[in-house]
Amino acid sequence: MRVSHTKLDTYKQCPRKYKFYVDKAPQDPSRTLALRFGSAVHKALEFAYAKRYKYPPQERVIEYYKGLMRQETDPEVLKLFEKGIAALKNYLGKNEAAHMSIVEIEKKFLIELGNGHEIEGIIDRLDMLPDGSFEIIDYKTGQIPDAEKLGENWQLAIYQFAKQRKLQTNRIKASLVYIMFDGHKLTYQFGKDELERVRTEILSLVAKIEADTVFAPKTSAWCNTCAYQPICPAWVHKYNVKDQVLVGKIKDKDMIDIQSKIDRLLTVTAVIKKLDDETQQLKEIIAIFGKENNMTRLFSDLGTVSISFQKKRAYDAAKLAEVLRENLLRKIVKTIDTKKLEKAMPYLTEEERQQIAAFTKEKESSSVMVRPAIEEREDIDDLIST
Numbered sequence: 001m002r003v004s005h006t007k008l009d010t011y012k013q014c015p016r017k018y019k020f021y022v023d024k025a026p027q028d029p030s031r032t033l034a035l036r037f038g039s040a041v042h043k044a045l046e047f048a049y050a051k052r053y054k055y056p057p058q059e060r061v062i063e064y065y066k067g068l069m070r071q072e073t074d075p076e077v078l079k080l081f082e083k084g085i086a087a088l089k090n091y092l093g094k095n096e097a098a099h100m101s102i103v104e105i106e107k108k109f110l111i112e113l114g115n116g117h118e119i120e121g122i123i124d125r126l127d128m129l130p131d132g133s134f135e136i137i138d139y140k141t142g143q144i145p146d147a148e149k150l151g152e153n154w155q156l157a158i159y160q161f162a163k164q165r166k167l168q169t170n171r172i173k174a175s176l177v178y179i180m181f182d183g184h185k186l187t188y189q190f191g192k193d194e195l196e197r198v199r200t201e202i203l204s205l206v207a208k209i210e211a212d213t214v215f216a217p218k219t220s221a222w223c224n225t226c227a228y229q230p231i232c233p234a235w236v237h238k239y240n241v242k243d244q245v246l247v248g249k250i251k252d253k254d255m256i257d258i259q260s261k262i263d264r265l266l267t268v269t270a271v272i273k274k275l276d277d278e279t280q281q282l283k284e285i286i287a288i289f290g291k292e293n294n295m296t297r298l299f300s301d302l303g304t305v306s307i308s309f310q311k312k313r314a315y316d317a318a319k320l321a322e323v324l325r326e327n328l329l330r331k332i333v334k335t336i337d338t339k340k341l342e343k344a345m346p347y348l349t350e351e352e353r354q355q356i357a358a359f360t361k362e363k364e365s366s367s368v369m370v371r372p373a374i375e376e377r378e379d380i381d382d383l384i385s386t
């Protein structure tokens with residue numbers, strides 16, 4: 001199987017989005033703004049740094065970029081593209097091609113991953129640094145992520161892995177450059193073991209993708225910017241049907257019927273939730289009353305309420321973990337599982353039992369059983385609403 005960082009990342013975000021992407025499903029243009037903007041900035045930077053353009057002056061790069069936004073008409077989109085002009089001027093002013101040693105621009109790669117799988121990609125830029133080492137540059141037009149997590153960034157790892165194989169040197173680091181944030185740069189150099197860990201993780205994700213036959217939609221904050229939302233099973237009802245049913249545009253009887261069933265189910269579920277909360281509160285109040293007055297059954301014309309009280313041992317898990325870590329007990333009780341612990345008690349030494357007892361408290365709980373005599377009553381709906 002041939003994958004790319006984009007495909008892997010898309011699958012991690014949502015398997016259905018991945019399926020839409022590889023099947024080249026139609027995208028909603030109103031939801032591709034960030035992609036279009038990112039692509040225009042990348043093209044402008046390629047134009048600025050590719051040797052085949054003989055390092056054009058900044059004004060020409062900006063003209064080229066403006067040409068890319070010619071078809072855009074949406075005021076919001078144009079506002080963002082305008083910000084891109086300032087950001088590009090700033091970046092190009094601080095990073096003049098003539099003073100850099102650019103080795104490659106927008107270079108494609110394809111490498112073997114193992115198990116017959118391959119990974120491909122395009123690296124925005126590769127620079128040679130004054131000390132003879134290399135720096136991979138990947139432009140970003142989004143937000144700056146948490147620098148602490150760079151070691152988990154598959155994209156940088158894949159790029160470094162690809163270039164190390166190609167150039168046969170490990171003197172390579174990889175950087176993300178945030179064009180909209182004054183060219184802020186986050187740099188990481190992966191060690192041999194880290195690259196191997198990422199390669200293994202990628203192979204296991206590839207195996208998961210190969211075995212996937214469902215590609216289930218995974219709703220998350222990514223849906224807000226997903227260009228496939230209007231055709232996604234998780235949203236299609238909201239987009240194409242619900243509103244039209246509500247305004248009476250859809251006359252399909254099945255659709256109208258199911259809409260009323262959905263509304264009823266949601267109403268009933270909300271009522272049950274409210275009643276469950278009330279039931280719990282009432283049980284607690286009644287259990288306290290029973291305990292204080294030494295009563296275990298309470299009566300009404302509507303039925304019976306029975307209360308029972310239990311004492312259970314409760315363990316201070318944090319302290320217990322410390323004791324168990326030092327102890328052979330850890331072999332018997334691998335996690336703080338109180339049921340297993342109680343079963344293991346007879347096999348412990350007196351000293352071990354005492355250590356555990358020091359972190360043990362007796363906890364009283366109650367259970368309340370309700371036997372209503374009202375199930376057959378026809379006025380049950382009235383009783384609930386009173």
Ligand code: SF4
Binds near residue numbers: 016219233234235
């Ligand atoms: S809208 Fe959400 S659930 Fe649907 S494909 Fe996109 S990310 Fe996945």
